[in-house]
Amino acid sequence: MEPLVAKPNLAGHLRACGVTPTQQRLIISELLFDKRQHLSAEQILRKVAHRDASVSRATVYNTLNLFVDKKLIKALIINKSKVFYDTNVSNHHHVYNVDTGELVDVCADHVVISALPPLPSGIELEGADVVIRVRQAPVA
Amino acid sequence: MEPLVAKPNLAGHLRACGVTPTQQRLIISELLFDKRQHLSAEQILRKVAHRDASVSRATVYNTLNLFVDKKLIKALIINKSKVFYDTNVSNHHHVYNVDTGELVDVCADHVVISALPPLPSGIELEGADVVIRVRQAPVA
DNA sequence: TTGGGTGCAAACTATTTGCATTCGA
DNA sequence: TCGAATGCAAATAGTTTGCACCCAA
Numbered sequence: 197m198e199p200l201v202a203k204p205n206l207a208g209h210l211r212a213c214g215v216t217p218t219q220q221r222l223i224i225s226e227l228l229f230d231k232r233q234h235l236s237a238e239q240i241l242r243k244v245a246h247r248d249a250s251v252s253r254a255t256v257y258n259t260l261n262l263f264v265d266k267k268l269i270k271a272l273i274i275n276k277s278k279v280f281y282d283t284n285v286s287n288h289h290h291v292y293n294v295d296t297g298e299l300v301d302v303c304a305d306h307v308v309i310s311a312l313p314p315l316p317s318g319i320e321l322e323g324a325d326v327v328i329r330v331r332q333a334p335v336a
Numbered sequence: 337m338e339p340l341v342a343k344p345n346l347a348g349h350l351r352a353c354g355v356t357p358t359q360q361r362l363i364i365s366e367l368l369f370d371k372r373q374h375l376s377a378e379q380i381l382r383k384v385a386h387r388d389a390s391v392s393r394a395t396v397y398n399t400l401n402l403f404v405d406k407k408l409i410k411a412l413i414i415n416k417s418k419v420f421y422d423t424n425v426s427n428h429h430h431v432y433n434v435d436t437g438e439l440v441d442v443c444a445d446h447v448v449i450s451a452l453p454p455l456p457s458g459i460e461l462e463g464a465d466v467v468i469r470v471r472q473a474p475v476a
Numbered sequence: 477t478t479g480g481g482t483g484c485a486a487a488c489t490a491t492t493t494g495c496a497t498t499c500g501a
Numbered sequence: 502t503c504g505a506a507t508g509c510a511a512a513t514a515g516t517t518t519g520c521a522c523c524c525a526a
Contacts, residue, residue, distance in 0.1 A: 216481080217525090218481060218482080218524080218525070219525095220482070236515095238514095251482085251483090252484070253516090254482075254484075254516090254518080255481080255483070257516060261516095273414060273416050274413060277491090277515075278514085279416050293459065294462060306453065307452075308448045309466070310446065312442070312468065313442065313446065321468070321470055322469040324467070324468045324469070326464060327467075328464045329461075329465065330455060330459045332460075333457075333460040356500070356505075356506080359500095360507070376490095392509070393491090393508085393509090394492080394507075395506080397490090397491060398492090398507085401492095416516090417489075417516090418490060418491095419490085419491090
């Protein structure tokens with residue numbers, strides 16, 4: 197098994213974003229940034245346990261909130277029951293299957309937001325999230 | 337004060353949607369369908385109390401879920417902490433101020449979703465929700 | 477050394493559920 | 502009458518917090 201010590205670039209990445217690279221944050225980073233994916237806090241907790249390592253529940257939540265704050269990941273509020281964290285921070289949207297819970301990325305090019313009413317002064321755009329909800333077609 | 341007995345059209349509306357018009361459901365309907373608005377379960381509970389009437393917490397939640405099911409209202413999953421219910425069921429989107437929690441409707445004409453990848457067979461579109469997140473501009 | 481980070485457990489919030497009672501048709 | 506709806510309280514799930522201990526710089 198690969199050592200739990202993270203690759204140097206991960207630590208550098210965290211530091212570059214103003215995050216002190218602690219052991220726990222590196223473990224979580226390794227799991228997260230392995231690939232583009234959508235994970236819940238619970239899933240991350242389980243993955244940590246799977247790797248023999250151990251990070252407390254509170255630390256997982258604290259870390260995820262910190263990463264969202266520092267824009268290392270995006271929080272997706274799609275399902276009323278839990279938040280998903282997206283390692284793809286580029287501009288994109290989602291297709292969500294309400295029956296299976298499956299979540300798929302959609303390139304932002306496929307979505308055009310036009311003629312948005314002008315924002316009042318003092319208000320600035322933070323982002324636009326598009327969730328396309330789909331379901332299993334009834335067997336008819 | 338107006339009687340708590342609902343206007344006949346409300347009861348009719350519920351019935352037309354396959355919902356038995358009980359006292360509690362009529363009280364909630366009156367509050368909801370008074371105008372286009374976005375309310376949380378908690379806010380509805382408070383409004384009920386304000387009207388001298390009383391509907392239990394469980395019934396408020398059950399009723400809101402039922403109404404969403406029957407498409408009398410729409411559930412908005414925008415804020416991680418609570419669901420908002422929208423009495424505007426027509427096709428439209430939302431501007432959400434992350435600082436104030438304010439939620440404003442945007443006509444669907446202002447949002448164009450194009451070139452969506454084709455859905456796999458057996459999957460059908462349920463809807464597309466667009467949330468434009470804005471924030472207070474820093475005073476700079 | 478020392479302030480930020482972590483772990484644990486307890487607290488908290490929104491929501492759901494089990495079950496006995498009541499109501500609508 | 503009788504199944505559906507309601508109310509209450511307890512359960513649940515996700516997330517946050519308080520505080521003592523520990524580690525990165």
